[in-house]
Amino acid sequence: MTVQKPPGQPAPSGQPEPRGAAESQREVLSSDAATTWPLRAYDVALRAFPAAFRESWEGDMRATFADRVAAARSTAGRAPVRLVARELANVLHTGLRERLHSNYPKPRIMHLRDLRYALRLLIRSPGFTLLTVLVLAGGLGLSTFTFSFLYTAMIRPLPLSEGERIVRIDAVVDGRRRAIDAADVGALRTSLRTVRELGAYTGRELVVGRDGDGRMVDATAAEPSLFAVARTPALFGRTLLPSDAVEGAAPVIVLSYRTWEVAFGADRSVVDSEVAIDGVSTLVVGVMPEGFGFPVASEAWVPLPATTTAATMPGMESVRLVGRLAPGVSHAEASAEASPLLRRLLAARDTSARPANVAASVESFASVQFGDERLLVFTVLNLLAALILLLALVNVVNLLLARANERIRETAVRMALGASMGRLVVQGMWETLILCAMGGVLGTAGAAWGLEAITRWTRANMEGNLAFWWVWRMDSVTLICAGAFVTVAVVAMGVVVSLRTTRTNVREVLQDGGARSGGRSIGRISRALVTVQVTTVTVLMYFGVMAGVMAERALTIDPGFDTTRLVQGGIAPPPARYTTDAERAVLFRNLQARLAEQGELDEVILRRTLAEKQSSGGRFTLRDARQTGAAPSAFVVATLGDLNTLGVQVMDGRPFNAADDGERAPVAIISRALAARHWAGRSPVGDQLRLAAVGDTARWITIVGVASDLPYGDPLSRDRSADAIYLPLLQSGATYATFLARYRSSELAARQSLRQTFAQVDPLLVPDGVQSYDEVLRKVGLITTSVSRLFAACFAFSLLLALVGTFGLMSRRIGLRTREIGVRRALGATDASITALLLGQGGRQLGVGTLMAAPLLAGVGMAFSYYFPISAWISLTAGLAVSLAIVALILAATWMPTRQVLRVTPRDALWRD
Amino acid sequence: MRPIEFEILLSLAAGARHGYAIIQDIEARGDDADVRVETGTLYRALQRLVEQGLVVPTEPRPAAPDDDARRRYYDLTPAGRHAAAAEARRLARLVDSARGLRLIPRSAG
Structure with missing residues (x-):
C-alpha cells in the first residue's frame, strides 16, 4: 500500500487524529501568514454545507485545501488567488447543493413554545410592553401617515384610466413656469409626437341659476379633447363635443356631480334642459361622475371657443395644456421634444434685445401642481418622519437592551445547557416581532384614522379648493408603507438584540452574576x-x-396696506366681445367709475401686475442710459383709480388722472425705492424709460411721479421687493384686471353691489373670484x-x-x-x-x-x-x-x-x- | 456511477490515499491540463461512496513513514473494488463499440 505524502507538510508525527478535530489543525495550518486568509475564507465558505456534513468532513476538507494552497505557493511563490477563488466558489456551490439534496435533520429553531414564552414575558411586565408598543406605534404611525399623506398629495397618479401618463405642458421662461400661450397650442398639437391628445383649458367662474338664487361655481373652459385626456365618460348625458366649441354654437355646459347635487338637487331632468349660466340660457348636456373634477377641482365645464387657440393673437391669452404621454415615452423625452418647438415659436415674436431663455416642461399632472420644490418638500418631510421613527426605535432598542441585560444570566444558563445560538436569537426575535406587530397594527390604525381625519377636515374647511384626487384614506400604498416601516423596525431591533445574545459570554456571566458581562x-x-x-x-x-x-x-x-373691509375680484373681458385694447379700456374705465359711484363701495382701484421683477418683462431701459451692471428691473403694475387704497401716496410729481389713456403720451410713476436706486440724489420726474412688459418696446414712457413704497412679490419668499413701476391701466394693454374696493357695511352687500354694477356695464360679465381679504x-x-x-x-x-x-x-x-x-x-x-x-x-x-x-x-x-x-x-x-x-x-x-x-x-x- | 466517483475509485484502487493525494492522482491521470477537482466536489463524492459502502476511511493507518497525522485516509472496500471493475468493464465495452463505429481510431487503444 503506497501513500502519497503531500508537499510542503511537516513530518508526520504518527499520532492518530480524532475525526473533525479542527483546533490542532488550525494551529499548524495557520502558521503561515499567506495561508491564513484563504483558510479563513474557506472556513466561512464551508458554512454553506449542512452542519451534519461539516461534522464529518470539515477537518479533512480544510487539510486538503491547505495542502493545495501550500503546494501551489511552493510552485508559484505567492498566494494562488485563482485556485482559492475556484475552491471557494466550488465549496459554496457544492455546499448549497448538498443542503438542497440532502435529508439531514434540520435543527429546529422555531418553536411554538418560544412564542408562548415571549408572550408570557411581555404580559408579566405590562408597563414595559405598553410603553414599548406606544412608542413604536407613535413612530410607525407618524412615518406611515406622513408618507401616505404626501404620496397622495404629490405623487399618486390621477385616479383616471392610465392616470400616470397624463401630463401638463408648461413653458419655462427664464426659469419660471408659465402657462402656454393660446396661440401656440395649434402648433404644439400638430408637431408633438411624444405627447398626444392635447387638451387646453382655462379657469372660469360662472353663475349658475337665476338672479337671486344663483350660485357661483369654479368652472373650466375646456377644449372638448380634455375629456379624451381624462378618458372619463359622463354619468348622464354626454361630455363636450367639438361642435360645441365652434363659433356660433349654442351654449352648453357639463356639470360636476357636486354642482348637480347642490345647485339642482340631483334632478335627472336637468340634463337636456336649459339653465341660466351667467344670465345666458345654456343647455346642460351632461353630468360627470362623483369625485371627478379634472383638471383640478372643476365644478362645471364649458367649451373653450375654438377661436381661442385658432385665431388668438400671441400674448393675448394663456391656457393650461394637458395631454397623454405616448406609450414608452418618459417625461424627459417629451420635454426634450417640446422645448425646441416652444423656443422657435417664442423666438419668432420676441423682439427684445435680450431674448428670454425658453424651455418646455412636461411633467406628471398630479405632481406639477406642487411647483418645482415638490421633491424637496417630499424628501424633507419624509426625512423628518423617518427621524421620529429613528428616535422611537432608538428608545425601544434601549429598553430591549436593558431587558436583555436583566435576562443575561438566563441566556447564559440556556447556552450552557446546549441551546444553539440560532435558537436563542429566534427566541429573542419573537419578543421583537410581537412588539413590532402590536406597534405596527396600532400605528397603522392611527395613521388610517389620521388620513380619514385629514380628508374630513379638508372637506369641511376647504371644499372647492381641493384637487379631486386628494382623498386620503387607508389604501394599498399606506399598507405597503406601514409594512416596510415595520420591517425596518423588526430588522433594526432584531439586529441589536441578536448581537446582545451572541455576545453573551457564558463563563463570565455565570461566574460574575452578569452585571459586567458584555457590559462594555x-x-x-x-x-x-x-x-x-x-x-x-x-x-x-x-x-x-x-x-x-x-x-x-x-x-x-403685511400686505403693505390696510386690508380691513377690503374685497378683491377679477374682471375678465371675454376676448370674443372685447377684441381691442380700446374696447377693454372703455370697459375698465366704465367699471371703475360705476363702482366708485356705488354707495356701498369706496376707494375702488383696478390693477394688473404686468411683470414681476425677476421676469424678462420686468426689465426696463432708461433713456438717460447711465446705468451700469445688471439690467434694471422692477415689478410693473398697471392701475386705474385711487392708489391710496394700496397705501401708496404720490410724493413727487403728479398722480395719474383721467386723461392718462391710450390716446395720450404714455406715463409712469415709479416707487421711491426704485428712484433711490437709479436716480440717486435727483428727481426722476421728466426722465423716460422703455419697458419690456408693454407690447410696444420702442415706446418711451415719461416718468410723471414718485410714489411711496409697497412690497411686491410672494410675501414668504426672498423675491419681495419695493422696486415698482406703475402705469395707467388704460395705457397698458392689459386684458385682465383685478379690482380692490373697501366696503362700507357688509361683505354680502358689497358682493351684491358688485354683481349689480357689473350687470349694468355688461350684462354678461360677472366679477371673477370675489373674496374678501x-x-x-x-x-x-x-x-x-x-x-x-x-x-x-x-x-x-x-x-x-x-x-x-x-x-x-x-x-x-x-x-x-x-x-x-x-x-x-x-x-x-x-x-x-x-x-x-x-x-x-x-x-x-x-x-x-x-x-x-x-x-x-x-x-x-x-x-x-x-x-x-x-x-x-x-x-x-x-x-x-x-x-x-x-x-x-x-x-x-x-x-x-x-x-x-x-x-x-x-x-x-x-x-x- | 458519476465520473468523479469512478475517478476516486480508480485512485484508491492503487492503495489508500488521503483527499489531497486523490486530487493529485486524478489531475495527473488526466491528459488535459484543465482536469480539475475541487475539494467540495471531492468530499461530496467521497461521502456518497462511503454511504454506498464502496469506500471506507481506513482504520489501521498506513505505515508510519508515509503517514500524515493530520488527515484521514480512504481505501476501497471489496464492494468498491468490484464496482470499480464493473464500471471499467462497462466503459471498455462502450469504448469497443465506439471503435467499431469508428468514432475513435483503433490505434488510440
Missing part, C-alpha cells in the same frame, strides 16, 4: 444610541422652531395654524421620546452604579462630586450629540434662510436656543435619577446586589 459593548451601543438621540431630537426641534417662525410670518403677513387671511391662517399644530404635536412627541428615553437609560445606568456610589460616599465623596461625576457621564454623549447636530442645524438653517426671508441671525439664535434647551432638558433627565441615588444611604447601597 452594550455600554458602547447605549452611548451611541444616546448620541444619536440627542442629534436627532436637536435637528427635529430646530426644524420645528424654524417652521414655527415661518408660520408666525405667514400669520402676520379677511377671508383670504382666514384661510391662510387656518392652514398655517393647522400645519403648525400638526408639526408641534410631532415635535412634542419626539421631545417626549427623547426625554423618557434618556431618563430610562440614565436611571438604569446610575442604578447599576448604586453600590459603587455607596463605596465612594463611604470613602468621603460629597454629594456634589458624585452629582458632577454622574452628570459628566451623560454630558459626554450630550456634547458629542450636540456637536454632531451642529452641521445639520447649519444646513437646515441655511436652507430656511435661502428659501424664506429669515435672516441668518434668527437661524443662528434659534439653533443656539434649541441646542441649549435640549442640553438643559437632557441634563435634567440625568439629574433626576442622580438625585434618587443620592437618597440611598451608603449602608443600603453597599448591601445592594
